Amino acid sequence: MATLKDISTELGLSVATVSRALNGFPEVNIKTRDKVQKAANRLGYKPNRVAQRLVTGRSGMVGMIVKIKPDMSADQTFFETLTGLTAALSARETDLVLAVDQTADPVEPYKKLLERDILDGFILNAPVVNDPRVDFLKSRGIPFVLHGQDRADADYPYFGIDNQAVPAVAVDMLAALGHQRIAMINGELRHAYAADRLTGYRDAMARHRFAPIVENGATFESHGYTMALAMLAGVEKPTAFICASTVIAEGVMQAVRDRGLQVPQDVSVIAHDDALPLTRAVSFDPALTVTRAPLRDACEPLAGLLLDHLNGADVADCQVLNKAELIVRGSTGPAPTEE
Incomplete structure (x- = not known):
């Protein structure tokens, strides 16, 4: 198995620079980080997760809290979304910690998870207008990405469609x-x-x-x-x-x-x-x-934007708003003639 030293020899960089590039330190420029990552992939390098966490101070885990109905049912896309997010995060050496919420207070489950001090950030979905989860996480300085926007002047990472x-x-x-x-x-x-x-x-x-x-x-x-x-x-x-x-x-x-x-x-x-x-x-x-x-198409972008933000990317570079695709089929036609 390739080591950091093998990559440093291959590229003519110091072991410290290689390590910092692989761990996403922003002081290593993007071009160098990309070159190091490609060399790591080519040589078959696998990071030591324990050592990586000691260097970065991060756990390699992000959380998602899903609102479950009283009958313990979820929406139609629950398992598809969960699978997609898990796969997207795993591809970037990150684990998803899932929790369910049946409380009246939308912030309480986040408080409980943060008390355990094991997460690097959160993926939020189904925002309400002026979502209290957003205000809470911002007040604590906790990184997150939101699927959608809860306000017009959003100053946090998000991915979604232009609902207007x-x-x-x-x-x-x-x-x-x-x-x-x-x-x-x-x-x-x-x-x-x-x-x-x-x-x-x-x-x-x-x-x-x-x-x-x-x-x-x-x-x-x-x-x-x-x-x-x-x-x-x-x-x-x-x-x-x-x-x-x-x-x-x-x-x-x-x-x-x-x-x-x-x-x-x-x-x-x-x-x-x-x-x-x-x-x-x-x-x-x-x-x-x-x-x-x-x-399901939101899974990979949400995972990527959160991890990019954790690695130092500016908030403005972690905000994506797409247009929905119009597909015309047989249920629409000319207005009927008035009798």
Whole structure:
């Protein structure tokens, strides 16, 4: 097995420089760190984890606390996300410590884990508006990365999608098809993504001079069904629905059918698709038009951004906001002709 001395001989660097490069010390420039890492990979070098921790003062472990429902169930993406994060961190010699939270206080589980003094940082998900976990970890100087943003002026590492753009893209597409009565069935406004989408929807509707039609609530199929059924009973029926999730879209499409209408001839439906394993947009009838951003695709960037931040990267270099992909399928079409 190759040693630090083997790498130093190969590259003509001191053993100390090689060690500091492999441990991510910021005073070693990026070009040298990259050269050392490539040589280490080529020579088959495997770090001594115990010695590495003594040098860096880090444990090589990061934490993630997952909110579990009272019936001990998790969301559809739980195991897929857990597997993806574990693999991404393992590739960079880091372990994931998972804990579950069933408390009313979102900060308490973090306090308990920090008391054990074993973690280098945290990966946070499902932020609420002005998330208290963010304020707590910042006050303690604890590194973290957030999947999403909890505020507009975020000054911490994050990876996510532009949630204001999600409904704006949908409104623009539907407007181009002649729709004006475009309803949105959104998630709960305490969630940061739902608050951002409401802002994006209202701004887009105002830009087109359309009156907003919106309901906020839980992302259940029953919520989509109930809200759509009521809206379609009115005089000014929506000709299109924007749904916060594919689960809500299932309820909306059933409500359209129960009102004796057809998708997309009478009502167009578009949803945001997190690529939930049990709710596939292509399996809808007709196949569902979506803005798509699979949750599993966030695993590697989240792991990478946190570790880069731990290795000294500036916060501004650890902030990534992507656009969701628009995929047009059979559930959207031209606005129906007024009778």
